Amino acid sequence: MPDLTQININLQAVMPEISLCIGALAVLLLNALFPKISRQLLVFLSILTLLVSFRLTMNLWGNSITAFSGMFIIDRFSFYAKMLFFIIAFLIIVVSSTYLRDFEFGVGEYLSLILFSTAGMSFIASGADLLIIFLSIEIMSIAFYVLAGFERGNFLSNEASLKYFLVGAFSSVFLLYGIALLYGFAGTSNLRGIASAISTSSSLPVIVFIGTSLLFVGFLFKIAAVPFHMWTPDVYQGAPTPITAFMATAGKVAAFVALVRVIETSFLPFIDNMSEVLWILCAITMTLGNLVALAQTNIKRMLAYSSIAHAGYLLIAFVAMNELFIPSVLFYLFAYALMNIGAFSVVVFLSSKEKEAVNISAYAGIGYKYPLLGVCMTIFMISLAGIPPTAGFMGKFYIFSSAIKSGFVNLAIIGVINSVISVYYYFRIIVYMYMKEPEENWIYGRFSPQLLAVIFSCAAVIMIVGIFPDFVIRLAKISKIAVW
Numbered sequence: 001m002p003d004l005t006q007i008n009i010n011l012q013a014v015m016p017e018i019s020l021c022i023g024a025l026a027v028l029l030l031n032a033l034f035p036k037i038s039r040q041l042l043v044f045l046s047i048l049t050l051l052v053s054f055r056l057t058m059n060l061w062g063n064s065i066t067a068f069s070g071m072f073i074i075d076r077f078s079f080y081a082k083m084l085f086f087i088i089a090f091l092i093i094v095v096s097s098t099y100l101r102d103f104e105f106g107v108g109e110y111l112s113l114i115l116f117s118t119a120g121m122s123f124i125a126s127g128a129d130l131l132i133i134f135l136s137i138e139i140m141s142i143a144f145y146v147l148a149g150f151e152r153g154n155f156l157s158n159e160a161s162l163k164y165f166l167v168g169a170f171s172s173v174f175l176l177y178g179i180a181l182l183y184g185f186a187g188t189s190n191l192r193g194i195a196s197a198i199s200t201s202s203s204l205p206v207i208v209f210i211g212t213s214l215l216f217v218g219f220l221f222k223i224a225a226v227p228f229h230m231w232t233p234d235v236y237q238g239a240p241t242p243i244t245a246f247m248a249t250a251g252k253v254a255a256f257v258a259l260v261r262v263i264e265t266s267f268l269p270f271i272d273n274m275s276e277v278l279w280i281l282c283a284i285t286m287t288l289g290n291l292v293a294l295a296q297t298n299i300k301r302m303l304a305y306s307s308i309a310h311a312g313y314l315l316i317a318f319v320a321m322n323e324l325f326i327p328s329v330l331f332y333l334f335a336y337a338l339m340n341i342g343a344f345s346v347v348v349f350l351s352s353k354e355k356e357a358v359n360i361s362a363y364a365g366i367g368y369k370y371p372l373l374g375v376c377m378t379i380f381m382i383s384l385a386g387i388p389p390t391a392g393f394m395g396k397f398y399i400f401s402s403a404i405k406s407g408f409v410n411l412a413i414i415g416v417i418n419s420v421i422s423v424y425y426y427f428r429i430i431v432y433m434y435m436k437e438p439e440e441n442w443i444y445g446r447f448s449p450q451l452l453a454v455i456f457s458c459a460a461v462i463m464i465v466g467i468f469p470d471f472v473i474r475l476a477k478i479s480k481i482a483v484w
Contacts, residue, residue: 023049031108160238175218181211286312342458
């Protein structure tokens, strides 16, 4: 732990996060002081805050800066992750602006919590110390707990919030205890300090293995990998749909970003010893997620199990652990975020205050009633299934290639088989949209130009990146973790 009286504060490094916190507080105070303030104005201020933070982060491109005595780092890896967080938060706020029309309360709280959680994610991306990473995860998670229960009159939403809070607290205990044991061994919680202690130690004491295991268990909770996935379907189903999209994309991206930095910086020597455990873990995660998703009739629960399966696909890169490790994970996370935001946005579009379009039967005939929307939803589904020419296909191709390159051919085959299984439940949505007659006169209540813009933009980018992936691949390749 650095001497707190001699910390080299570098405000330039944390200006994007400061901007997010100031913006979140401004939105919260304006809503409290002027209860009749326009919802559109609060949404505009939230988006403006994200744009300012985006611009401030752009100013840091190409720099490698450490701040706060090596506890905080700016490198290209953090730059890529922060850009992705800001894009996701921007899309979620735009989608939420339509969703919030149904609520007369809590708009300021809702938007400020999204900004605070984005600040937490941004800190995670630059965290070079286990305590910073832990505190950042808590900042993000506390906002998620509240947002999941935002629909206070909805029993499922309340249940989701409470369940997420209890499971989150449980996982935090694992993380914190693991950090404590590693601090006891290395005398520091800094990632580089732990790496140095591990590399110079002639024989590692048992507390290092226990601490590392507890740390990884905490992260496995956050990414919803088997056997720590049980909270995901209930929380995804009960949370407001835009927040489900936010948790399913930004929350998972943040957890993987933290896991990648922690492993790449400090625990590479352990990965070789853990490759068999990780192999089994990702095979079970992929398979269980896809098999249970087959039986779901609720699209939010189906996408929840789908997200578990995708966590399994991403873990393949951790098993392969070669030069494609970081680029393949970053590319996959980019594609995964857009696919899910697009799919959840369609759910928001087809829902109303009285009834959510969560049953798959509600999608019957949509392809003919709203042709462009049907095409977009089809793109999201085939991309999630990993069918060319989409970004989802390129992401899986990249991940499976890294596995084959490292000799894990069987794991790549299991991944391909799981992708084939997933085609069934993704295509079931398409079948309903184009081959089923509507079962009832559904009232679609959330039409808005900005919501349609998000859906069309996500679909377009998924196709463009699927056909021309070079730019994102190059960006992912140069987004390396700096050595400090």
